[in-house]
Amino acid sequence: MKLECKHVWEHISEYIDKSVDAQLREEIERHLEHCEICSAILDSTRNILVLTADERTFELPVGYSKRLHERLKEEIEKVKQAPPGGGRE
Amino acid sequence: MGMKEFNEAGLIARILGGEKELFHDLIRPYERMVYLTLFSMVKNEADAEDGAQEAVINAYRHLSSFRGEAKFSTWLTMIAINEGRKRLRKAKSAAEDSIEEEAEEHEGDYTPAPLTDWREIPLERLERQEIREALRSAVAELPGIYRQVFTLRDLEELNVEETAQALGISANVVKVRLHRARILLQKRMAPFLKTTVPARKGLFGRAL
Numbered sequence: 001m002k003l004e005c006k007h008v009w010e011h012i013s014e015y016i017d018k019s020v021d022a023q024l025r026e027e028i029e030r031h032l033e034h035c036e037i038c039s040a041i042l043d044s045t046r047n048i049l050v051l052t053a054d055e056r057t058f059e060l061p062v063g064y065s066k067r068l069h070e071r072l073k074e075e076i077e078k079v080k081q082a083p084p085g086g087g088r089e
Numbered sequence: 090m091g092m093k094e095f096n097e098a099g100l101i102a103r104i105l106g107g108e109k110e111l112f113h114d115l116i117r118p119y120e121r122m123v124y125l126t127l128f129s130m131v132k133n134e135a136d137a138e139d140g141a142q143e144a145v146i147n148a149y150r151h152l153s154s155f156r157g158e159a160k161f162s163t164w165l166t167m168i169a170i171n172e173g174r175k176r177l178r179k180a181k182s183a184a185e186d187s188i189e190e191e192a193e194e195h196e197g198d199y200t201p202a203p204l205t206d207w208r209e210i211p212l213e214r215l216e217r218q219e220i221r222e223a224l225r226s227a228v229a230e231l232p233g234i235y236r237q238v239f240t241l242r243d244l245e246e247l248n249v250e251e252t253a254q255a256l257g258i259s260a261n262v263v264k265v266r267l268h269r270a271r272i273l274l275q276k277r278m279a280p281f282l283k284t285t286v287p288a289r290k291g292l293f294g295r296a297l
Contacts, residue, residue, distance in 0.1 A: 006200070009200055009201055009272070012201070012268070012271075012272070013264070013267055013268035013271050013272070014264065014268070016271075017249075019249075019264075037203045037204070040203070040204040041201045041202075041203065041204065041275065044201075044204060044275055044278070044279055044282055045201070045271055045272075045274075045275045047282065048224065048271070048274050048275060048278055049243055049271070051220065051221065051224050052224065052228075052239075052243045052244055053243065053244065053246065054221075055121075056221065057221045057224055057225065058125060058128075058225065058228075058244060060120075060121060060124055061124075061134050061138055064120070064124060064138055064141075065120055067138070067142070068116075068120060068141065068142055068145060069113055071142045071145075071146065072112065072113060072116070072145060072146065072149065073113075075146050075149060075150075076109045076110060076112065076149070
């Protein structure tokens with residue numbers, strides 16, 4: 001069976017996640033060998049995922065971790081100082 | 090059970106046994122994840138940070154209810170999502186605006202953008218700050234239900250099952266939403282990626 005581009009696009013996300021079955025995978029790969037358009041779509045989508053996973057793309061606010069642990073420290077101290085049997089929430 | 094989960098289970102037992110300071114160590118590997126989960130929902134740095142702190146404090150207070158049916162990371166993500174939902178509801182009642190978060194699946198055209206003169210982008214081009222910025226805005230503009238699945242799967246790298254569990258949706262819905270999110274991003278980013286790739290010139294300026 002020869003796959004059409006549209007059919008490849010429908011499965012592109014699952015193909016990237018390696019969750020298509022072996023037969024479909026093979027058909028997609030055969031299609032990609034000769035279809036520049038689908039190869040470009042696949043490459044560009046993969047590039048987006050690489051960029052997304054790169055920690056520099058989605059950064060945390062400066063000082064986030066420090067403030068978080070300070071808040072947590074306060075909470076831990078608070079509970080420690082509470083009288084036995086009470087004080088929590 | 091992998092080494093990480095094993096150590097985690099040990100840590101949790103010790104915290105519950107009274108060594109409460111160890112919660113700092115338990116949470117450290119997941120700080121980023123908690124923030125990004127909140128940010129994917131509230132889309133505002135200050136609010137996301139507030140929410141992340143709340144979520145972590147909540148996890149600390151309720152650690153004894155963690156039973157280990159889910160991974161700790163999934164449990165924590167669920168707490169973060171609840172915190173995000175709470176904030177969205179509050180924002181909704183304040184603004185009386187429709188919140189996209191609970192919206193139905195969106196009808197639309199989920200076909201990728203063809204790139205006829207595409208060439209593999211050199212890594213150094215992907216390094217450019219403007220591409221990162223474009224991606225951040227493209228993600229911010231995704232409909233909420235897609236942005237959330239995309240964040241958990243492709244940014245926080247949870248697997249399909251964990252994502253489904255954290256959001257309370259089926260694995261199949263996760264896959265559909267993820268597919269749409271990725272296609273929408275590809276469409277949105279394609280022209281941008283394309284224009285940043287100069288046509289390769291041969292001698293005398295001929296395109297190769």
